[in-house]
Amino acid sequence: MGCNSCSTGKDGQPRGCRNNGTCGSDGCNKLTVFDWLSNMSLPAGQQHFDGVEVRFKNSRKEFFRNTEKLSLSIGDVVATQVKSGHDIGIVTLTGELVRVQMKKKKIDPEDETLPKIYRKATQRDIDKWQKCRNQEEEIKKRSREMAILLKLEMKISDVEFQGDGSKATFYYTAEDRVDFRQLIKDMAKAFGIRIEMRQIGYRQEAQRLGGIGSCGRELCCSTWLTDFRSVSTAAARYQQLSLNPQKLAGQCGKLKCCLNYELDVYLEALKDFPPQDCKLSTQKGLAFCQKTDIFKETLWFSYKDDPSNWHALTKDQVKEILAKNRDKKKIASLEEYAAENSRDEELIFENAVGQDSLTRFDRPKNRNKRKKRRKSKNRNKKTTARNA
Structure with a gap:
């Protein structure tokens, strides 16, 4: 998706909407929630819910308290509270829908220990935040090289800087447990920041990185899917699909999440069928x-x-x-x-458009040619008879 303010550069590549890849109007972001209560006013005497949903890099979202009663709207860049320092994020939802989202994610809306929103981000905060974001790709490349030198069986898939640039979170995937203590020491010495390592699954990796699926659309996990249910080969068997791992596997290497979408309908239909082993x-x-x-x-x-x-x-x-x-x-x-x-039904092709076969324009031409030939022959006979 793209918002109205997205533009294209001189070289033909997308330039974004002047926020360096982060949409200010929240139209290009992942897992966006439509605020259908934005045009409705609260009843008299009811206070506005102070919970705010803030989105950070990729699909990471967290909830904060607006204790300062700031006038916030979707798309505002704010400075939020973290354990040490502050982080920069974009407001994705405000009002009563935040309470619904918190209950959906099993978070108590009345919890007073939630972090707070300090203020709206200043231009200085945004410049520092964008500077850190621009360094992420280079640091990710160098950290992968360090992990290869240490012969660690892990893949660093993404790096996320804190808004003030004092800390960086490295997301990695690994089959087994990895001892990365030496890697943290080397990265902290090379980059001069605090390091946090966070292991994620292969589905979460695809969610963060995004991409285009075999259906031609964006990955479900990076656009709207939030819960990752286990997918088994039985789902493919019930739907009469060939057990080809190259076709059934997604970009994460696991079975596609869409195999579960229609599984309930197939199971309901199979209840009325005789057993397969009859x-x-x-x-x-x-x-x-x-x-x-x-x-x-x-x-x-x-x-x-x-x-x-x-x-x-x-x-x-x-x-x-x-x-x-x-x-x-x-x-x-x-x-x-x-x-x-096995009663064969005759296929009757009806002329719905009022047209004949594809050669309908060829037949009149052939007839006209024959008529012209006949006329020319008759003329030649007449001329020869007169001359005689």
Whole structure:
């Protein structure tokens, strides 16, 4: 997404909206919440909720108290309280919706120990903050080189500076536990700042870095998805998907989160289907289920002695055959039921636009040519007859 104030530089690259990549109107940010209560006034006698949601780099959001009763709106850059010093962030939500968001994330709205907002950020604060942001890529590169020299099996994926430049948080991913005490000493000596190492999962790494998925849209985890539920291969089996890890895995290397989106609908539809391991007893032999199509409500069966030939049966037909088998009755063959479903319907293509075939413009030309040839021949005959 992009706000109206985003522009393009002379070299064709996006220049942003004069905030160096951080949208002032909050239109380009991740996990943005629409404030549908902004145009509504509070009832008489009710005080404005002093909670404020502030967004920092990427998708990190935290809640603060507006104890100074500052006039804040979405997009304001503020200086917030941290353990030591201050941090710079952008206001993403104010008012009663902050209370709803806090309850959703299981944070007590009446908690008085929440950090506070000091003030609106001055131009000096913003300049210092942007200077630190510009150093993050170079520091991330140097920290990766230090980790490689120490032979640490970890990947530093992102670096986030504190607003006052006194501290930097390094986000990393690793399979096992990593002893990075020597790495912290080397980085603190090289960069002259306080270092904090924070391990994140592979899904959280993709959320912070962002990207484009195989569907052509931005990653769900970096735009709107906040909770990461476990995804198993059973979700792909229920949806009749091929277990190809290259197609089912996302940019994080794990199974795609979108496999869970329609899983409940498939499970609900499969409740009315016969079990996948059902067997049909016929006079020609035992038949096994090979494939199920939930949308067409069709099941394909094949005989034990002839597994290459499949016979399509409807869901109701399979239930009918299973009911007969429970009464110890065998049907003659699957072909009798499959013949009822194999009635070929003639495809009739209607001319919806009022046009004929694609060669409709070629036929008149050919006819006209033939007419011209005939006329020319008749003229030649007439001329030869006169001359004679």
